[in-house]
Amino acid sequence: MPASTPLEKKVVLITGASSGIGEATARRLAAAGHQVMAGARRTGRLAKLAEDVRAAGGALEHCALDVTRRDSLESFVEAAHDRYGRIDVLVNNAGVMPLSPMADLRVDDWDRMIDVNIRGTLHGIAAVLPRMREQGAGHIVNIASVAAHRVDPTAAVYCATKYAVRALSEGLRQESRDIRVTLVSPGFTQSELLDQGGAPEAQAAARAAAQQHAIPATAIADAIGFALEQPATVDVNEIVVRPTTQH
Known part of the structure; x- marks a missing residue:
């Protein structure tokens, strides 16, 4: 299959699409005319998202998805391919961020970040890469964080997982010729990233900082849209999007 051009409508798969950046990206890309397959564990939210998008004239299907399970991602990709006949874009967005000092030894939280942030990203790549190579075209967008570029107290393990996503993205880019790879670091x-797990004091401090500085998720969705809309010969490799007030 020939590479897509900026004018072609693409089949876009988005993980972690029930809230935040994933939801905003699904809405933004569907509004631009792309065919979106949204995945997440919270299927009720996905159903509401699909209802909203379709009411606005967009095209969005949804599917239950647990990125920590390889078979779940394979089924997600297969469902999209069966419906649309191709996979143009994967947005690896699902992520968790339970912050805590390492001395707290919240090993279950560490394991969850490894499972979702690293394994989930790898499972997504493994599920779409063979189909994209067969097509001779595709675009994988991995959502990292500014934590992929710096390390902060209480975020050591989270930063480690996002550094890993950055490394995986760069390695895949160097190995690819027909497939574009973009790392987006918000x-x-x-x-809702700070609403689950972690040490209460660390999570509260991060929430307070977010309330002071946070930009809307639509700003990240627009950055993703920009990367997708470039010609097939242009690979936007890395985008860092910060609030102007964030150091």
């Missing part, structure tokens, strides 16, 4: 962004 700063403080309005989302």
Whole structure:
């Protein structure tokens, strides 16, 4: 299959699409005319998202998805391919961020970040890469964080997972010729990322900073849209999007 041009409508798969950056990206790309397959564990939210998008004239299907399970991502990709006949874009967005000092030894939180942030990204790549190579075209967008470029107290393990996503993205880019790879690293962004797990004091401090600085998730969705809309010969490799007030 020939590479897509900026004018072609693309089949876009988005993980973690029930809230935050994933939801905003699904709405933005569907509004631009792309065919979106949204995945997440919270299927009720996905159903509401699909209802909203379709009411606005967009095209969005949804599917239950747990990125920590390889078979779940394979089923997600297969469902999209069966419906649309191709996979143009994967947005690896699902992520968790339970912050805590390492001395707290919240090993279950560490394991969850590794499973979602690293394994989830790898499972997504493994599920779409063979189909994209067969097509001779495709675009993988991995959502990292400014934490992929710096390390902060209480975020050591989270930063480690996002550094890993950055390394995986660069390695895949160097190995690819027909497949584009984009790493998007948001700063403080309005989302539910700080609502689960972690040490209460660390999470509260991060929430307070986010309330002061956070930009809307639509700003990240616009950055993703920009990368997708470039000609097939242009690969936007890295985008860092921070609030102007964030150091």
